[in-house]
Amino acid sequence: MSKRETLLRYSAIIRCLRSSAASLKEIKAYLENESNIQGYDLNISARTFQRDLDDIYSLYQIEIEYDYSRKKYLIRIAENGGFNERTLEAFETLSALTVSRDVSKYIDFEKRKSIGLENFHGLLHAIKNRLQLNFDYQSFEQDKPHLRKTNPFLLKEFRGRWYLIAKNLSDGMIKTYALDRLSNPEITKKKFRIPVEFNPRDIFKDSFGIISSVVGSIPEKVVLSIRPDQGKYLKTLPLHHSQKIIIDNETELRIQLKVYIAFDLVKELLSFGDAMKVIEPQSLIEELKEGHKCAFEQYSF
Known part of the structure; x- marks a missing residue:
């Protein structure tokens, strides 16, 4: 079996289990279907499958475990679920770029300088x-x-x-x-x-962006009203982990956040233009009014 087939099989197993938990029989059926689609032999024995699970964890730190109550395999999500998701995304991207042939003409990467x-x-x-x-x-x-x-x-x-x-x-x-x-x-x-009591991740728990806080400030309740067409994006990609939906109808999406009001947040909210309105707090309303006013004055000749 070639290295390409092995890597394709790892990728297929992970894709299968990202969709839902699956029994070994279901995983084998998935691999058989992928074999027909990709033109490689991805079929495995139970023994090879167990070895694959060890290799997947060793190579990519993606842990697949067996749920005895459901009699199915699943990807174990750690407490820091975001890390798992990014690891899986990176794996899928790397697999597509390195295993598939001649994909450069089908992918258009963002043009940017080194990010260090x-x-x-x-x-x-x-x-x-x-x-x-x-x-x-x-x-x-x-x-x-x-x-x-x-x-x-x-x-x-x-x-x-x-x-x-x-x-x-x-x-x-x-x-x-x-x-x-x-x-x-x-x-x-x-x-x-x-x-012992210091957790670096807590520095940004109540922040939007990379500005942890303003000296002397505390996290505030922020309520935003967003036009429904833009609200769809915020429901799939929340502004902040504290985001809660208050109203969701044909006229608006209203959400609530608990964050420090700092530069990064203000700039993000200004980018929504007329599609977003701050309901509270008043200090943030005034800050955005001033920001929009200054932007408008750039075009006042």
């Missing part, structure tokens, strides 16, 4: 092993890169870009660094400790 992922592996190593990380950083406010000495805590994605969340050792502040502006990373041998 060449340093991703090293940064992740420093975070996992709690090693002090030094690097040069070019902020938009400075003319040239400056050395940063940090304790790295977390890698965070927002809007297709990646950021390092780390404690700046010069002032003790937790700061956000864009990976595409970070260079010459040095992973030192200096270990650091994280307080």
Whole structure:
């Protein structure tokens, strides 16, 4: 059996179980159908299937377990379900690009510059092993890169870009660094400790984007009214994990969030234009009114 067939089989098993839990008989039927479609022999024995499950976990960290009560196999979703979903998405993309032949003319990738992922592996190593990380950083406010000495805590994605969340050792502040502006990373041998009660992910729990909060502020209830045609997008891709639907009818989608009101959120809401109206709080209403007014004045000649 070729490596291509093995990888295709892994991909087919995962696709089958992403749709729903399935018995071994159902998985074999799915693989037989995929064999006919793709022109490869993806059929397996029960013994090979068990080996495949071990290989899938070893290679992709996708855990498939057997539910004895239902007598079916399923993909185990960890507490951090978002991580599982992104892993599965990445696997599907990689499988399609590397296993299928001559797909470049059928896929149009977004044209963009490097987002700093060449340093991703090293940064992740420093975070996992709690090693002090030094690097040069070019902020938009400075003319040239400056050395940063940090304790790295977390890698965070927002809007297709990646950021390092780390404690700046010069002032003790937790700061956000864009990976595409970070260079010459040095992973030192200096270990650091994280307080037992501190969870870096909690920094952004009530935030939209990469701005964790404004000093002295607290998360606020935000109520938004969205035009129904735009509301469809927000029901499939919520603005924030706290999003709750209050009204959903033919005239509006009204949602409620609990977030810090900061730059990233304001810019996102302004992008909706006349398709969205802030119901509360009043401070956010005034901020958006001012933002729309300034935009309008750009065209007042």
